[in-house]
Amino acid sequence: xxxxxxxIADAIHFDAARATKADxxxxxxxxxxxxxxxxxxxxxxxxxxxxxxxxxxLSGKARMTVGDETLIAEAGTxxxxxxxxxxxxxxxxxxxxxxxxxxxxxx
Amino acid sequence: xxxxxxxIADAIHFDAARATKADxxxxxxxxxxxxxxxxxxxxxxxxxxxxxxxxxxLSGKARMTVGDETLIAEAGTxxxxxxxxxxxxxxxxxxxxxxxxxxxxxx
Numbered sequence: 001x002x003x004x005x006x007x008i009a010d011a012i013h014f015d016a017a018r019a020t021k022a023d024x025x026x027x028x029x030x031x032x033x034x035x036x037x038x039x040x041x042x043x044x045x046x047x048x049x050x051x052x053x054x055x056x057x058l059s060g061k062a063r064m065t066v067g068d069e070t071l072i073a074e075a076g077t078x079x080x081x082x083x084x085x086x087x088x089x090x091x092x093x094x095x096x097x098x099x100x101x102x103x104x105x106x107x
Numbered sequence: 108x109x110x111x112x113x114x115i116a117d118a119i120h121f122d123a124a125r126a127t128k129a130d131x132x133x134x135x136x137x138x139x140x141x142x143x144x145x146x147x148x149x150x151x152x153x154x155x156x157x158x159x160x161x162x163x164x165l166s167g168k169a170r171m172t173v174g175d176e177t178l179i180a181e182a183g184t185x186x187x188x189x190x191x192x193x194x195x196x197x198x199x200x201x202x203x204x205x206x207x208x209x210x211x212x213x214x
Contacts, residue, residue, distance in 0.1 A: 004173035004187050004194075005180065008163070025187040027159035030137075030210035032185060052134030056115070056163075056206060066111035073112065078139065080111050080132040087111075099163060103137035103210020 008058075012097055014038055019089070024099075031105035037062060037092035045088035053087070053102040055079040060096025062089050115165075119204055121145055126196070131206075138212035144169060144199035152195035160194070160209040162186040167203025169196050 011022040011034050019041040024032040035043065037060070045065060055064070061074040066087040073079055081087035089098075118129040118141050126148040131139040142150065144167070152172060162171070168181040173194040180186055188194035196205075 004176050004192070005171075005178045006185050006187070008183050008185050024185050025159075025161055027187075027189050029157070029190065030159035030161065030208065032161050032163075032187070032208065050136070052132075052137035052210075054132055054137065054139050054208075056139075064112075069111050071112045076115050078113050078115050078131050080113070080134075080139070082134050083136065085111070099206070101137065101139065101161075101208040101210075103159075103208075 008034060008099070012036055014095065019043055019092075026105050029104050031102045033100045035089075035098045035100055037089065037096040039092055039094055041092050043089040045086050047084055047086045048081075048102065048106065050083050051102050051104055051106070052083050053081045053100065055081075056099040058097045058099055060092060060094040062092040062094075062096045062098075064089050115141060115206070119143055121202065126150055126199075133212050136211050138209045140207045142196070142205045142207050144196065144203040146199055146201055148199050150196040152193050154191055154193045155188075155209065155213065157190050158209050158211055158213070159190050160188045160207065162188075163206040165204045165206055167199060167201040169199040169203045169205075171196050
C-alpha cells in the first residue's frame with residue numbers, strides 16, 4: 001500500500017472461478033483485507049489459533065457460520081470469530097464484498 | 108455483543124458535545140469499534156505503541172492525518188496507522204462514521 005491512505009474500491013475484484021482475497025494492509029499485529037464472492041461462492045469452515053478475526057459485510061448478502069450460529073449477513077453486519085472458533089462463508093447469495101480484519105495477521 | 112453477529116447500525120451514535128466511540132467486539136488480540144463525528148469534531152493526534160490500527164470510513168468525510176500525510180478521507184477510504192505512528196482526525200467535514208480496528212486492543 002503506497003502511504004497510509006487507500007481506497008478499498010481499488011482492491012475489489014471478482015473471479016467467476018473462485019472467491020477472491022486481497023490484502024489492504026498488513027503490520028506486525030494487524031491485518032486488513034477484502035474477500036469478494038460471486039453468488040454461490042463460499043469459504044470453507046476454518047479456524048485461526050491465537051488470532052481473533054472479524055468480517056464486516058460492505059455490500060451483498062451471504063449465509064455465514066461462526067461456531068454453532070448460522071445467519072444471513074448483509075451490508076452492515078459485523079461477524080466476530082474469536083481465536084479458535086470455526087467460521088466460514090457457507091454461500092454468497094449475492095455478489096458480496098467483505099472487509100476482513102485479523103490480529104495478528106495470517107501467514 | 109450477543110453472539111457472533113451484530114449490526115453496526117445499532118452502535119452508531121452522535122453527540123453534539125463530542126465525538127463518540129463504541130465497542131463492537133473485543134478479543135484478546137483484536138478490537139473492532141466505531142467512531143462517530145458531527146461536522147467540526149475531531150480526534151487529537153495520538154499513537155499506540157505496539158498496536159497497529161486502521162480506520163475504514165463508512166460514511167461522511169473527514170480530514171485525517173497519519174505521520175506527515177494529511178488527506179480527505181471519505182466512504183471507502185482505509186486509513187492505516189502502524190504501531191507508533193501519530194494519527195488522528197483533524198476535522199470531520201460532514202457527519203462521519205468510521206469503523207476502527209486495532210490489534211491488540213486498546214486499554
